[in-house]
Amino acid sequence: MKPQSFEHHLRHAIPPTPDPQARLRAKRAALAEFERSHLTRASELNASAPTGRTVSVGLLHLIRHARKLPAPNCVWRSGIASACVALIAVSVMWLMPGETRRVQWDYAPPPNSSLNREGKAELQNPPIITQIRPEEGHHAAHHATLEPENERPPLPAAPVSLPRARKTPSPQTETLAPEQVARVAPAEEIVVEATRIQERIQDVPMSITALPSSNSVSQPPPPSSNVEEAVVVTSAKERRSFLGRLFSRNAPVTLQVPQESRDTFEHFEINPVKRVKDEPVSTFSADVDTASYSFVRRQLNEGVLPQKDAVRVEEMINYFDYAWPASESRDQPFKPTVTVSDSPWGEGKKLIHIGIKGYELPVRERPDVNLVLLLDVSGSMNEPDKLPLAQRSMALLLDTLNSTDTVAIVVYAGAAGEVLAPTPVKDKETILQALNSLEPGGSTAGAEGIKLAYELAERNFRKNGVNRILLATDGDFNVGITNRNELKGFVEREREKGVFLSFLGFGEGNYRDDIAQALAQNGNGVAAYIDTLNEARKVLVQESTASLFTIAKDVKLQVEFNPKTVAEYRLVGYEKRKLNREDFNNDKVDAGDIGSGHAVTAIYEITPVGSKAKLIDNSRYEGGEEAAGDPRGKAGEYGFLRIRYKLPDSSRSKLIEQPIRVDAGVPERIKEDVNFSTAVAGFGQLLRGGNYTGSLTYEEVIRQASGAIGKDPYGYRKEFVELVRKAQKARGM
Amino acid sequence: MDDRHLTGLIRGAQGGDVASFAELLDLHYDAIYRIAWKWCGHRTNAEDIAQQSCIKLATSLTQFRFQAAFTSWLYQLVISCARDWQRSQQRHEHEELPEIDRTPDGAAHPEDHIYLAQLIEQLDELGEGMKETALLVHAEGLSHAEAAEILRVAESTISWRIHAIRKAMSKPEPLMSGGI
Numbered sequence: 001m002k003p004q005s006f007e008h009h010l011r012h013a014i015p016p017t018p019d020p021q022a023r024l025r026a027k028r029a030a031l032a033e034f035e036r037s038h039l040t041r042a043s044e045l046n047a048s049a050p051t052g053r054t055v056s057v058g059l060l061h062l063i064r065h066a067r068k069l070p071a072p073n074c075v076w077r078s079g080i081a082s083a084c085v086a087l088i089a090v091s092v093m094w095l096m097p098g099e100t101r102r103v104q105w106d107y108a109p110p111p112n113s114s115l116n117r118e119g120k121a122e123l124q125n126p127p128i129i130t131q132i133r134p135e136e137g138h139h140a141a142h143h144a145t146l147e148p149e150n151e152r153p154p155l156p157a158a159p160v161s162l163p164r165a166r167k168t169p170s171p172q173t174e175t176l177a178p179e180q181v182a183r184v185a186p187a188e189e190i191v192v193e194a195t196r197i198q199e200r201i202q203d204v205p206m207s208i209t210a211l212p213s214s215n216s217v218s219q220p221p222p223p224s225s226n227v228e229e230a231v232v233v234t235s236a237k238e239r240r241s242f243l244g245r246l247f248s249r250n251a252p253v254t255l256q257v258p259q260e261s262r263d264t265f266e267h268f269e270i271n272p273v274k275r276v277k278d279e280p281v282s283t284f285s286a287d288v289d290t291a292s293y294s295f296v297r298r299q300l301n302e303g304v305l306p307q308k309d310a311v312r313v314e315e316m317i318n319y320f321d322y323a324w325p326a327s328e329s330r331d332q333p334f335k336p337t338v339t340v341s342d343s344p345w346g347e348g349k350k351l352i353h354i355g356i357k358g359y360e361l362p363v364r365e366r367p368d369v370n371l372v373l374l375l376d377v378s379g380s381m382n383e384p385d386k387l388p389l390a391q392r393s394m395a396l397l398l399d400t401l402n403s404t405d406t407v408a409i410v411v412y413a414g415a416a417g418e419v420l421a422p423t424p425v426k427d428k429e430t431i432l433q434a435l436n437s438l439e440p441g442g443s444t445a446g447a448e449g450i451k452l453a454y455e456l457a458e459r460n461f462r463k464n465g466v467n468r469i470l471l472a473t474d475g476d477f478n479v480g481i482t483n484r485n486e487l488k489g490f491v492e493r494e495r496e497k498g499v500f501l502s503f504l505g506f507g508e509g510n511y512r513d514d515i516a517q518a519l520a521q522n523g524n525g526v527a528a529y530i531d532t533l534n535e536a537r538k539v540l541v542q543e544s545t546a547s548l549f550t551i552a553k554d555v556k557l558q559v560e561f562n563p564k565t566v567a568e569y570r571l572v573g574y575e576k577r578k579l580n581r582e583d584f585n586n587d588k589v590d591a592g593d594i595g596s597g598h599a600v601t602a603i604y605e606i607t608p609v610g611s612k613a614k615l616i617d618n619s620r621y622e623g624g625e626e627a628a629g630d631p632r633g634k635a636g637e638y639g640f641l642r643i644r645y646k647l648p649d650s651s652r653s654k655l656i657e658q659p660i661r662v663d664a665g666v667p668e669r670i671k672e673d674v675n676f677s678t679a680v681a682g683f684g685q686l687l688r689g690g691n692y693t694g695s696l697t698y699e700e701v702i703r704q705a706s707g708a709i710g711k712d713p714y715g716y717r718k719e720f721v722e723l724v725r726k727a728q729k730a731r732g733m
Numbered sequence: 734m735d736d737r738h739l740t741g742l743i744r745g746a747q748g749g750d751v752a753s754f755a756e757l758l759d760l761h762y763d764a765i766y767r768i769a770w771k772w773c774g775h776r777t778n779a780e781d782i783a784q785q786s787c788i789k790l791a792t793s794l795t796q797f798r799f800q801a802a803f804t805s806w807l808y809q810l811v812i813s814c815a816r817d818w819q820r821s822q823q824r825h826e827h828e829e830l831p832e833i834d835r836t837p838d839g840a841a842h843p844e845d846h847i848y849l850a851q852l853i854e855q856l857d858e859l860g861e862g863m864k865e866t867a868l869l870v871h872a873e874g875l876s877h878a879e880a881a882e883i884l885r886v887a888e889s890t891i892s893w894r895i896h897a898i899r900k901a902m903s904k905p906e907p908l909m910s911g912g913i
Binding site: 006007009010011013014015016018019022023025026027029030031033034035037038485486488489490492493 | 766849857
């Protein structure tokens with residue numbers, strides 16, 4: 001497959017030619033930095049009293065010196081000149097009246113050089129730590145980032161513990177600080193650069209949390225990510241004040257841009273219609289996640305239609321509980337229920353429902369639970385629907401556990417670390433106390449959050465029990481491993497060791513659905529989105545057994561359609577879960593897991609042979625389709641369903657097979673469930689743009705759903721009907 | 734370029750001579766960019782990392798003590814900048830496809846770039862330090878001892894990582910995408 005080894009490729013891959021402009025930019029920036037660092041070094045030597053020094057002193061030196069420079073080429077000179085202009089702008093902003101921004105420069109004693117391994121990266125300049133006075137709160141915190149570059153602990157030195165700092169910051173996290181970008185920019189480019197700064201301003205708090213006053217540092221306002229709107233700044237004065245506004249936290253940033261949500265969803269295309277003759281086999285992985293529905297609900301409750309990629313139809317369908325018959329034994333943990341009904345949105349088409357209900361573990365059979373809660377307590381969690389909701393949700397979860405189960409708590413952010421060692425649930429008061437003592441604050445990653453959580457889980461590993469990490473966050477994944485692929489790999493390796501990960505998402509504005517999905521899928525867990533305490537109750541209490549106790553893993557479904565009876569088919573949803581045909585029998589390929597009592601429902605829309613509803617014409621050169629009545633007796637089948645799964649402790653898969661009969665119909669007992677799931681499927685497809693739903697309207701969905709509410713003990717189905725009404729309204733606006 | 738000249742440039746730059754530093758940049762920009770590109774597999778990102786590295790070079794060149802080869806020291810600096818860059822990108826990271834080179838210089842093959850991007854992704858998944866190890870040993874052709882020094886780990890760790898990488902790479906990659 002690969003003509004050459006990866007080693008060869010790594011060695012010989014030729015990089016694309018870098019942009020000459022980029023090269024020039026890098027050189028200019030480096031030269032400006034070089035100049036400045038050497039000049040400030042000189043000025044430091046001259047200055048007898050370093051305290052109270054302001055940037056403008058260095059600036060004067062710089063300007064004076066720049067004149068004397070030999071100018072080997074004019075590019076440097078213009079670079080330096082523009083750097084000066086930018087620096088002036090920054091320092092003007094620095095000295096802006098009306099704001100008490102004072103940063104005291106403190107010399108720290110030179111770190112012990114024995115900390116420097118190999119001695120070759122010794123620190124020459126004593127590092128200077130910007131100490132922020134607590135009462136100055138966030139203005140000062142912001143200015144910490146304006147600290148001159150060379151006064152940071154230089155790199156590449158071995159990590160050095162700096163006095164006063166609780167955690168050694170990575171010396172360079174702030175290399176993209178606004179000041180620096182501005183410094184290297186020619187004056188006429190400042191406006192353009194400013195937009196980049198705006199994009200990066202949210203990184204600022206990361207670089208300052210190591211400082212003692214980090215708890216008083218407030219989060220930046222959610223940045224508006226849409227910076228394409230032109231911001232025309234003409235005069236120098238305006239430019240300054242524009243920059244000032246940009247940098248100043250308490251002055252409102254009045255960019256004329258709409259507040260756009262930064263929730264991130266991975267884009268996907270909806271499943272197309274397939275011709276049975278071309279591709280008779282459809283394979284996908286089970287999915288029990290429901291995060292999409294809660295997210296959609298939240299958006300609709302706020303009166304806006306959700307972004308299309310937030311709508312995953314299968315998750316909306318699976319949000320609801322259906323009465324598919326459950327299996328009686330643990331060895332075959334589920335049995336499929338297959339029904340065939342008319343499609344409400346396509347005349348002449350049929351819907352095939354495949355319902356799976358997982359075996360429900362009786363309480364006495366429940367394995368021990370070793371649970372580690374990994375909670376994000378960063379400043380952004382400081383909203384009623386984030387940390388407080390997470391705390392209340394976890395308290396609910398405690399009630400569902402046995403007294404011998406254990407719970408540990410790890411937090412990440414300012415107060416990083418282990419909050420509670422594994423504690424048996426019978427000590428509920430201790431757990432609750434630890435849980436309720438958490439307060440949002442600080443803003444940076446408690447570096448090794450996720451690793452610590454896994455460590456705790458492993459230390460307390462229950463061999464025949466459930467070992468799981470429950471990660472609760474509003475989407476900030478500063479959990480220690482910052483590279484997304486590395487994080488995925490890490491979670492995967494831990495899964496092999498038997499520690500699984502589930503994900504609970506809170507709040508909005510910064511929600512990273514894409515990462516949540518990736519993590520939960522790689523960690524054999526569920527991803528749920530919690531928007532209300534009610535939702536927490538549903539996920540953590542009613543479905544706690546399902547989310548904690550896996551009864552089958554790597555569940556894959558495959559349907560082979562009968563070309564004699566089915567012309568076309570389309571799988572509704574499951575776009576993110578498709579598998580290759582050959583993956584079905586490959587036990588190495590990971591797929592979704594099913595927990596105790598979980599239900600999974602998949603819907604195919606098919607066009608029977610002979611129906612006028614077909615979308616794809618016959619191929620000219622193939623024979624006409626034969627009418628039903630095949631003597632081999634398979635004409636009575638639309639297709640054949642195969643399900644592969646592994647028992648939780650096994651690595652070999654088992655197979656369940658069942659034909660899909662043309663005359664399967666819908667048993668009376670589950671009619672309402674079939675109708676309701678159909679309505680949800682219709683609604684989801686409408687939200688995604690309704691490419692295949694013909695003339696289906698919200699009105700029609702409401703009618704269908706209202707007629708199929710059934711018992712609905714918790715009111716979820718009634719709520720759904722309300723939601724469709726809200727979508728109707730939101731669309732009308 | 735002979736060593737004496739390079740040493741002269743470094744000493745000059747350490748003493749504050751702008752022209753020496755500029756020449757040093759010119760001489761090493763391509764190498765810096767190449768490492769950055771093989772680290773991230775994406776042109777504009779590599780340019781960003783290279784710029785950060787150049788700036789860092791300006792401030793930390795004085796710490797170079799001639800105890801190791803300048804290039805080794807430079808690798809260390811670029812890798813460190815690349816990691817910091819990654820951290821700063823994390824919050825607004827989006828899946829980006831590898832950018833295919835637009836310049837028709839004939840030497841670059843788009844499929845090579847895509848393959849490299851996949852390689853990088855696989856290496857990332859193997860865990861901390863694996864990509865850097867592969868980069869130094871395979872891409873830059875350094876010895877295990879040199880790589881160990883740059884990454885500040887034991888030489889045996891590098892050897893073990895190289896073994897683990899080879900083992901992981903010889904496994905066929907399960908594909909999760911495809912038609913329904």
